[in-house]
Amino acid sequence: MTSKSVKVCSRRLCRHGPICAATSWTGTMTDTAGDASARAAPRGICGSGVMRMAPAFLRVGDEQRRGTRPDGAAVALVAKSHGKCYLKLSTRTGQAAPMTFPHVIWTLRRTGGTTLATLLADLSDYPGVQHEPFNAERIFGEVTRNWTATRDTGLLRADMQRVLARKPVIKHCVELVPEPVNDALLTVSASLGYVQIVLDRRADVDRILSLELARHTGAWGKAEARRVHEAVQSGERSLPPIDIAAAATHLRACDQRRRNMHARFADHGIAPFVVHFEDIYADPVRGRDTVAALTAFIGIDRSAVDDYDARVEEALLTKGQKSARLLDRVPNIDEARAALEEVRRPSA
Structure with a gap:
């Protein structure tokens, strides 16, 4: 089992308004038998505390990693070139929402x-x-x-x-x-x-x-x-x-x-x-x-x-x-x- 602390910036990237209002959260990502999870600080990920992700840590330049939260909402994390991961949720489709950046x-x-x-x-x-x-x-x-x-x-x-x-x-x-x-x-x-x-x-x-x-x-x-x-x-x-x-x-x-x-x-x-x-x-x-x-x-x-x-x-x-x-x-x-x-x- 390996763990890695990550900082995620969700600054106004979710189109569902206050769902991801926290400017950032810090959590620990743990890889166990090909399944990774991240535990967020209290204000992160809409306060849910835990989400499940794709198998492997995100690295700079990774494609979208998809998974679901315990409440069923789909999530995606993306690592971009400046070294931060970005969170995007889709509660309507059950799929990880595509994320675009200005x-x-x-x-x-x-x-x-x-x-x-x-x-x-x-x-x-x-x-x-x-x-x-x-x-x-x-x-x-x-x-x-x-x-x-x-x-x-x-x-x-x-x-x-x-x-x-x-x-x-x-x-x-x-x-x-x-x-x-x-x-x-x-x-x-x-x-x-x-x-x-x-x-x-x-x-x-x-x-x-x-x-x-x-x-x-x-x-x-x-x-x-x-x-x-x-x-x-x-x-x-x-x-x-x-x-x-x-x-x-x-x-x-x-x-x-x-x-x-x-x-x-x-x-x-x-x-x-x-x-x-x-x-x-x-x-x-x-x-x-x-x-x-x-x-x-x-x-x-x-x-x-x-x-x-x-x-x-x-x-x-x-x-x-x-x-x-x-x-x-x-x-x-x-x-x-x-x-x-x-x-x-x-x-x-």
């Missing part, structure tokens, strides 16, 4: 984030919101504007608590807001039970070139990119050269923001789900597998989504700006690419 996608511009964020938001149980909502001119821009005007950390945290109260899913570009806003977003979202996703791009030079092209042409979306491409192809429009110095400066700034982001996760003891543009969009088979892993991380039950495969297929194959064909028509594209690759090259 999420933040931390990214940089031109990583395919709009397509991925839209797909995950459509599949999530939590409300969607305008992408990059903390940009000064967008729906939660007041948070950023207030910080810029006051430098008041207390107000910043209160503002962040207010706008995240309904737990909207967030796609956030780390290079577009002051670092204290990034700090507050991680601190508050983690306290509210959000899971954290990082979307990056291995071909960072391609990302910067795509960004510079969008800045010069206004081709931020698929429709705009198609119109610009048609105009260039017909000779109605020519593309300007890349501002190499500005692009190199922005590449360095993004590198620093990327380092700061990962240091921030480490400081909070959070291991985010890290995914790259190439993992999703370069190969449809790998892309489907990557999206499946992401939905499992968030807690989305793919089998409960009737058109799941069609939605994923559409996102992987028919969306995105596909700006590479435009880049080939930029007059100094080879010079710009070589200069940016030199910036990316590690110093000896």
Whole structure:
């Protein structure tokens, strides 16, 4: 017989209201002959004191473990990446209820984030919101504007608590807001039970070139990119050269923001789900597998989504700006690419 003390955070994750009102409980999980049980502290698990679980202790990254309480209510425990287990009860179906989590996608511009964020938001149980909502001119821009005007950390945290109260899913570009806003977003979202996703791009030079092209042409979306491409192809429009110095400066700034982001996760003891543009969009088979892993991380039950495969297929194959064909028509594209690759090259 082995025992292990665990701490479970049930912070507002049960949809049955006060059924799991305790913010946390600590219990001892005992494995005996392939059957495990956990005894909770007085305020845990609706005060029932004991629940029965699947055979084996939960570890970080485990799938759902299912079982029943003595009163017949089904339970599920899930260990997520930040090392806490979450409780969810279903008293209606007699089955362990699927558990989903609100999420933040931390990214940089031109990583395919709009397509991925839209797909995950459509599949999530939590409300969607305008992408990059903390940009000064967008729906939660007041948070950023207030910080810029006051430098008041207390107000910043209160503002962040207010706008995240309904737990909207967030796609956030780390290079577009002051670092204290990034700090507050991680601190508050983690306290509210959000899971954290990082979307990056291995071909960072391609990302910067795509960004510079969008800045010069206004081709931020698929429709705009198609119109610009048609105009260039017909000779109605020519593309300007890349501002190499500005692009190199922005590449360095993004590198620093990327380092700061990962240091921030480490400081909070959070291991985010890290995914790259190439993992999703370069190969449809790998892309489907990557999206499946992401939905499992968030807690989305793919089998409960009737058109799941069609939605994923559409996102992987028919969306995105596909700006590479435009880049080939930029007059100094080879010079710009070589200069940016030199910036990316590690110093000896």
